[in-house]
Amino acid sequence: MTTSMYGAYGGRYVPETLIPALDELERGWAEALADPSFREELDQLGERYVGRPTPLYEAERFAPDGRRIVLKREDLNHTGAHKINNALGQILLASRLGKRRIVAETGAGQHGVATATVCARFGLECVVYMGAEDMRRQHPNVERMRLLGAEVRAVEFGTRTLKEATSEAIRDWIASVETTYYLIGSCVGPAPYPAIVRELQAVIGREARRQMLGTYDRLPDVVVACVGGGSNAIGLFAGFLDDDVRLVGVEAAGAASLGSGRGAVLHGARSSVLVDDDGQILDAHSISAGLDYPGVGPEHAALRDSGRATYVTATDEEALAAFHRLAETEGILPALEPAHALARALDIDAELVLVGLSGRGDKDLAEVLEH
Ligand SMILES: *Cc1c(COP(=O)(O)O)cnc(C)c1O
Numbered sequence: 001m002t003t004s005m006y007g008a009y010g011g012r013y014v015p016e017t018l019i020p021a022l023d024e025l026e027r028g029w030a031e032a033l034a035d036p037s038f039r040e041e042l043d044q045l046g047e048r049y050v051g052r053p054t055p056l057y058e059a060e061r062f063a064p065d066g067r068r069i070v071l072k073r074e075d076l077n078h079t080g081a082h083k084i085n086n087a088l089g090q091i092l093l094a095s096r097l098g099k100r101r102i103v104a105e106t107g108a109g110q111h112g113v114a115t116a117t118v119c120a121r122f123g124l125e126c127v128v129y130m131g132a133e134d135m136r137r138q139h140p141n142v143e144r145m146r147l148l149g150a151e152v153r154a155v156e157f158g159t160r161t162l163k164e165a166t167s168e169a170i171r172d173w174i175a176s177v178e179t180t181y182y183l184i185g186s187c188v189g190p191a192p193y194p195a196i197v198r199e200l201q202a203v204i205g206r207e208a209r210r211q212m213l214g215t216y217d218r219l220p221d222v223v224v225a226c227v228g229g230g231s232n233a234i235g236l237f238a239g240f241l242d243d244d245v246r247l248v249g250v251e252a253a254g255a256a257s258l259g260s261g262r263g264a265v266l267h268g269a270r271s272s273v274l275v276d277d278d279g280q281i282l283d284a285h286s287i288s289a290g291l292d293y294p295g296v297g298p299e300h301a302a303l304r305d306s307g308r309a310t311y312v313t314a315t316d317e318e319a320l321a322a323f324h325r326l327a328e329t330e331g332i333l334p335a336l337e338p339a340h341a342l343a344r345a346l347d348i349d350a351e352l353v354l355v356g357l358s359g360r361g362d363k364d365l366a367e368v369l370e371h
Contacts, residue, residue, distance in 0.1 A: 006301065008305075009298030009303070011191060014190045022191065029195075055264040067351060070216075072236060080359055081114070083113075083185060084232075099179065100123065108363060109291035116128065119150060128153065137289055187234050189267055221350035222245065222348050230300045233356065255274070267297075269298050287319060
């Protein structure tokens with residue numbers, strides 16, 4: 001059976017009507033994993049369509065004197081971020097389950113673009129829910145999704161961002177579960193989604209481990225990744241969980257679900273969530289739309305509690321400074337999300353640090369120039 005609980009976290013906090021669909025998903029996923037042709041098709045598309053394996057690149061001029069910082073370049077994937085690893089795997093799963101209609105939520109628009117991309121590739125109908133405020137902040141991604149043939153539906157309530165978009169996507173799925181596959185964008189949501197997304201992103205960590213040994217003949221001392229919902233981080237960490245390697249997740253200071261959250265239920269699972277004293281979900285605030293979420297994947301909450309991983313924060317200003325430093329020293333524009341990880345990597349006192357560069361910064365130019 002797929003893992004459904006991570007310590008006290010995870011589970012399925014959903015309406016009764018969704019349980020058969022989650023059971024079907026769990027069965028379909030187990031069958032897919034046991035079928036060599038699934039893995040073969042995924043690997044082949046990963047190589048020829050996405051551009052895997054992504055390189056490791058040592059940022060020699062970015063790193064402070066006497067230390068080495070190595071980047072795992074997920075920004076070089078087709079569509080510019082790690083999101084495509086997950087979208088591609090889940091679209092193959094949806095096809096196996098015979099679903100012809102896909103719904104998804106998106107924050108920055110990166111998951112929406114990845115989903116619209118694979119729907120175009122497989123000829124499936126695609127509906128993406130996006131907060132109206134995010135549509136304004138990330139307009140080019142709205143246009144991208146439309147050019148790829150997706151329908152983008154504006155969500156006009158609450159903070160008009162990712163939290164509400166996710167609620168709307170789940171509402172759609174509840175009403176259309178017979179024909180529709182819900183393609184979730186991070187390692188959150190009811191079981192088995194966190195386990196599915198983790199496995200599809202674990203390609204990052206498996207490659208990185210092999211590449212570290214190949215190039216440096218050793219593992220890094222520390223692995224650092226930014227944490228929104230937590231999928232790029234869990235994917236990178238997955239390659240090093242059993243090793244003597246420190247794992248550090250970096251949250252946005254205004255969206256620190258692990259640093260400042262409490263046990264609560266959000267979007268179908270129990271995790272560490274930003275809530276007030278009455279248990280109401282608080283609004284998150286970050287310059288990077290991809291980290292602007294009050295919840296986090298349940299496995300991260302368990303890794304925090306066990307002490308296997310530690311979680312720290314970076315402010316908007318620190319992320320912006322790291323963005324400019326990487327641009328000016330290495331000629332790489334990072335997305336603002338991994339700029340948080342880059343900021344903390346600069347002050348980690350270790351010889352060899354591996355950082356997950358989860359995406360490229362082209363989508364963030366307007367936000368950066370405004371500051
Ligand atoms: C969406 C996104 C994130 C945050 O999502 P995780 O699930 O935490 O990985 C981080 N970086 C980039 C580039 C993104 O697009």
